[in-house]
Amino acid sequence: MTKQAVIGIDIGTTSTKAVAFDAEAKPVFHYAVAYPIINTKPNFAEQDPELVFDAVLSCLKAVVQLLCDCNYELKGVCFSSAMHSLIALDKKGNLLTNCIIWADARSMAQAANLKNSVIGHSIYLHTGTPLHPMSPLPKICWLRESNPSLFREAAKFIGIKEYVFYKLYGEYKIDYSIASATGLFNIFDLNWHSDALEMAGISTSQLSEPVPASYTFSGMKRAYADKLGINADLPFVIGASDGCLANLGADAVCEGDAVVTIGTSGAIRVTADKPATDLKERIFSYVLTPEKYILGGAVNNGGIVLQWFRDNFYGAEAEVAKVNEEDIFTMLNAEAASVAPGSDGLLFLPYLLGERSPHWNAAARACFFGVHYTHGRAHFLRALMEGIIFGLYSVGMALEQTMGPVKRIYANGGFTHSDLWVQMLADVFNVEVRLTDTAEGSALGAALLGMHTLGMIKNLEDAGKLLKVQKTFTPNVEANRIYMRNYALFEDLYPKLESSFSQAVHLNHKQSQV
Known part of the structure; x- marks a missing residue:
């Protein structure tokens, strides 16, 4: 054959x-x-x-x-x-x-x-x-x-x-x-x-x-x-x-299915059966087919923020890892895991590179909030990872207000190498997170669309039968409770700091000219 x-x-x-x-x-x-x-x-x-x-x-x-x-x-x-x-x-x-x-x-x-x-x-x-x-x-x-x-x-x-x-x-x-x-x-x-x-x-x-x-x-x-x-x-x-x-x-082709990607940047995209737009202009609404629409938002600040923290605050460890052929990110995950969910009240607004969705503000800036004498380097690391997830969750909330609840999440991108980080995603969103068995998301999607067009599969929903779930993460109820308490403050901080972000950009511009 x-x-x-x-x-x-x-x-x-x-x-x-x-x-x-x-x-x-x-x-x-x-x-x-x-x-x-x-x-x-x-x-x-x-x-x-x-x-x-x-x-x-x-x-x-x-x-x-x-x-x-x-x-x-x-x-x-x-x-x-x-x-x-x-x-x-x-x-x-x-x-x-x-x-x-x-x-x-x-x-x-x-x-x-x-x-x-x-x-x-x-x-x-x-x-x-x-x-x-x-x-x-x-x-x-x-x-x-x-x-x-x-x-x-x-x-x-x-x-x-x-x-x-x-x-x-x-x-x-x-x-x-x-x-x-x-x-x-x-x-x-x-x-x-x-x-x-x-x-x-x-x-x-x-x-x-x-x-x-x-x-x-x-x-x-x-x-x-x-x-x-x-x-x-x-x-x-x-x-x-x-x-x-x-x-x-x-395989996120049914209404309420979401894909969260964290690579250098990040995104959350939800599948819907009809187009929709947001009166607050927080999200995009793109066409896959006339029967399938993808709503969501992209954030500027994903894994690049963790990379920035590694390079500036784990320099010695990174050099040792190079010599010993060890994975510096394995060490970072172990250190972040030593701190309980919520980072003992330390919050991180992850806008290191400005932000796209939901704020669409190139002047936004990153900051740690709630710093206390008892916080160590591991707290800052975990708060940073949680802050990136909070940024995506704020996009998710805009999506839910527009088209209904997120029912399940399929995760991809470099962050899926960290079970700790994917579990944070499940705990914050309070839904099951699935990892499928491919790293070639867009190329595979193109091939599946081609198979459907060429009559090799009957409909797009059949594509899921060809994919396998590698791992499933179930949300932790107590961790979700802690994260929702922190997220409420996270959301409250942005509008209070928005005008200060623009001032910070102006100060940086003035100082760079001195």
Whole structure:
């Protein structure tokens, strides 16, 4: 019997990876290519679109060859991609800009103006995309204001996945999922939102045609098909965004299912059967399919905060660990576990890098509160870990107010290597937390979507039958009681400190000029 495979491609911020999965959704081959983030000026963050495109080709070619060598039949390819990217092209399809990525903050003023306006609030309620510099809407506004000649020359405004498909097929198509993260797309009628386009000063002709995640390309340009070693009519499924596909890859496809990811940053995303927006503009609402929506929020401050604490307060231990080939994070977990839940009243607001959801405040700053003579280094470490979970819980509460209770959580990301940290998550949210058996969430989600599109699985809910739960964490009632007491104070602190955050940023700016 012929072995079948589907490739999931994940176009990320610093690398692209291709993962081949067999018919049982088990990863069989993996290949990745890295590329740099380009920071030409303060607040600028870009990619070279040609480097990304070459990375896609290299990853595909390598995995296709591995499949061929092992006698697999490749059924198709499906794509995941990071959201919020923006590229301007001229009328011949030539690049006018690099790819401006989600981390770019040059449009802070435009985003702030939109956020503080009546029309901006209306645009959010229709598009589900928070008014923030990450979003293509304020980025286009910035281009129009800062470089009017380039703006006039631009015939198309597209994202990185659209650029890849334009190069391969000569078509401008955008999936509903990526479109729903632009701030330009009405998530209720699944088409471009006229008010947002008017605000940006562009027309629908300058954007790609929105299509479902199941849209399938065929007839690849011969030169690229030959280079990849595939038939030009091999199905290439357009797919969706990385965040939405991570939910699918974690089997979180039923209403009330949530995925919590903590890597460098963090996110919580809940699956819903219909779109919804938040009057307080705290969360995003993105499309997976017309029947499945992903609501949630991303936080800036995840594992990078723990890394900062390790580097600055555990320097000697880290050097010893390097010499002895020990895991410094194992030692950190043991030290944090020596302190009881609640850190004896010590709280940490984790806004080391400002914050996205739920506050969307780039000026927010981190602080410890309630410091007492009895607190030692381990208390600060545990409070830091708890504070990161509290930050995600505050997003979770905004989600519950919008679309109902979180019923269960699927966890992924680097923090899942720490049982202590995952147990904190279960205790704070007071729900069961499950770890599934894959580390390739978005690529797996893309492959599962591809399998569904190609008829290999009947519906998306069937995807869960292919995944296995590795470990389950049950909440501790007493720990939850303690955490809720601390969380009440955590929530009370932010509004009281908000104006002081801006003053702190101003002081830092003034002192840096001395």
